[in-house]
Amino acid sequence: MIVAGVMSGTSADGINVALVQIEGGLGRAETTAKATAAPHRFPQFKFLAHAEYPYPKNVRRAVLAAMNASQARVADLARLNFLLAELYAKAVLVTQRQFRIKVELAGCHGQTLYHQGKLAPFLGFKLAATWQMGEGAALAARLGVPVVSDFRPADIARGGQGAPLVPFFDYLLYRDNRIGRIVQNIGGIANLTAIPRSASPEQVLAFDTGPGNMVIDAVTEQRFGKPYDRDGTIAASGTVLETVVNQELRAPFFRHKPPKTAGREEFGREFVREFLKHCGRAESRDVVATATALAARSIADALNRFVIRRRGPFSEMIVSGGGTKNSTLLAMLAEAITPLGLQLRSSDEFGLPSEAKEAAAFALLAYQTWNRQPSNVPSATGAKSAAILGKISYA
Numbered sequence: 001m002i003v004a005g006v007m008s009g010t011s012a013d014g015i016n017v018a019l020v021q022i023e024g025g026l027g028r029a030e031t032t033a034k035a036t037a038a039p040h041r042f043p044q045f046k047f048l049a050h051a052e053y054p055y056p057k058n059v060r061r062a063v064l065a066a067m068n069a070s071q072a073r074v075a076d077l078a079r080l081n082f083l084l085a086e087l088y089a090k091a092v093l094v095t096q097r098q099f100r101i102k103v104e105l106a107g108c109h110g111q112t113l114y115h116q117g118k119l120a121p122f123l124g125f126k127l128a129a130t131w132q133m134g135e136g137a138a139l140a141a142r143l144g145v146p147v148v149s150d151f152r153p154a155d156i157a158r159g160g161q162g163a164p165l166v167p168f169f170d171y172l173l174y175r176d177n178r179i180g181r182i183v184q185n186i187g188g189i190a191n192l193t194a195i196p197r198s199a200s201p202e203q204v205l206a207f208d209t210g211p212g213n214m215v216i217d218a219v220t221e222q223r224f225g226k227p228y229d230r231d232g233t234i235a236a237s238g239t240v241l242e243t244v245v246n247q248e249l250r251a252p253f254f255r256h257k258p259p260k261t262a263g264r265e266e267f268g269r270e271f272v273r274e275f276l277k278h279c280g281r282a283e284s285r286d287v288v289a290t291a292t293a294l295a296a297r298s299i300a301d302a303l304n305r306f307v308i309r310r311r312g313p314f315s316e317m318i319v320s321g322g323g324t325k326n327s328t329l330l331a332m333l334a335e336a337i338t339p340l341g342l343q344l345r346s347s348d349e350f351g352l353p354s355e356a357k358e359a360a361a362f363a364l365l366a367y368q369t370w371n372r373q374p375s376n377v378p379s380a381t382g383a384k385s386a387a388i389l390g391k392i393s394y395a
């Protein structure tokens with residue numbers, strides 16, 4: 001079956017569409033209650049095509065404003081939910097036409113406006129909460145095929161953090177009987193999936209390591225008026241403030257044991273304000289270099305603290321996400337992980353363009369759901385049980 005995956009991440013840069021072919025791998029259709037974490041057979045996955053569509057500037061601004069809850073109006077949020085669906089639909093339709101491929105099902109992650117994976121008190125209750133926008137019913141109507149959306153709540157409902165959800169996909173594609181692999185995505189937030197050699201799904205460890213591009217983007221915007229540090233050229237011209245990097249790495253988030261998730265709530269405005277304060281009067285290019293080093297070092301630091309010693313050895317790190325376009329970040333990452341015995345490889349080397357990975361993952365999750373199969377990895381999210389994720393909208 002041909003499936004479209006649609007992803008728009010916390011960077012709020014735009015929409016990634018992946019078209020993939022997925023066949024087989026289905027056990028008995030099971031009810032949620034009886035579903036097990038490890039399907040006996042796995043689907044066959046083939047990547048077909050990928051395209052990327054930046055959000056129009058005013059939409060990006062509206063999305064970022066909506067994430068900043070104190071400034072959001074409920075009418076605008078309701079409208080944004082439908083507007084995003086229109087943009088997602090257009091993105092899929094254009095991609096289909098461009099590659100002359102017709103999809104039969106779509107999986108849409110949506111735009112996260114709020115994510116709080118851990119329980120916190122609210123009105124006398126203790127709750128975790130998550131909210132992704134992009135109305136599935138509108139998308140299904142435009143595409144003329146069923147759409148699976150809103151993947152995270154089912155995991156939260158089982159005591160999980162609702163993230164990360166990509167490990168199911170990582171496990172399917174990158175598990176190996178000879179070597180342990182780290183699958184590292186660098187979007188706005190950076191997250192990893194650690195797959196030990198010959199691992200069963202329960203042995204997979206996955207969590208958010210901290211900022212990916214989010215802090216780099218914010219300081220580049222503030223100091224240079226540009227949305228991101230293209231190819232990492234600004235960072236390459238600066239000097240890293242080592243004391244600031246070390247100081248930031250002592251922040252509670254980095255010390256917390258996984259499972260853990262992060263978003264703009266952790267590494268958005270507040271964090272950036274403090275970060276800039278710590279940088280003091282440093283030159284702007286040094287500030288960008290330091291934000292870039294923080295992204296690289298926080299990944300290596302997380303591996304060192306929580307992964308290598310417990311689940312090692314690992315010999316490869318496969319990177320994906322927009323951060324792979326930042327060559328300074330990649331160079332810093334390679335330097336930071338070499339002492340851990342890891343060699344850096346790109347998702348592209350495995351036949352999947354690094355920008356397409358997360359979108360492709362949500363195509364796979366949609367396929368699972370459509371076939372009544374679970375796709376969270378409880379060891380990664382902390383959920384008490386496996387869950388069939390998402391909500392289906394029929395065309």
Ligand SMILES: Nc1ncnc2c1ncn2[C@@H]1O[C@H](COP(=O)(O)OP(=O)(O)O)[C@@H](O)[C@H]1O
Pocket residue numbers: 008009010011012013014186187188189213214217228229230231232321322323325326327355358
């Ligand atoms: N040419 C480039 N040079 C440097 N950074 C880039 C480049 N292209 C994309 N990026 C970075 O990648 C980010 C988007 O990555 P993406 O994987 O889409 O993240 P998200 O999932 O959070 O949307 C941009 O915000 C930017 O920081």
Ligand SMILES: [Mg+2]
Pocket residue numbers: 007008009010011012013014015016187322
């Ligand atoms: Mg993006």
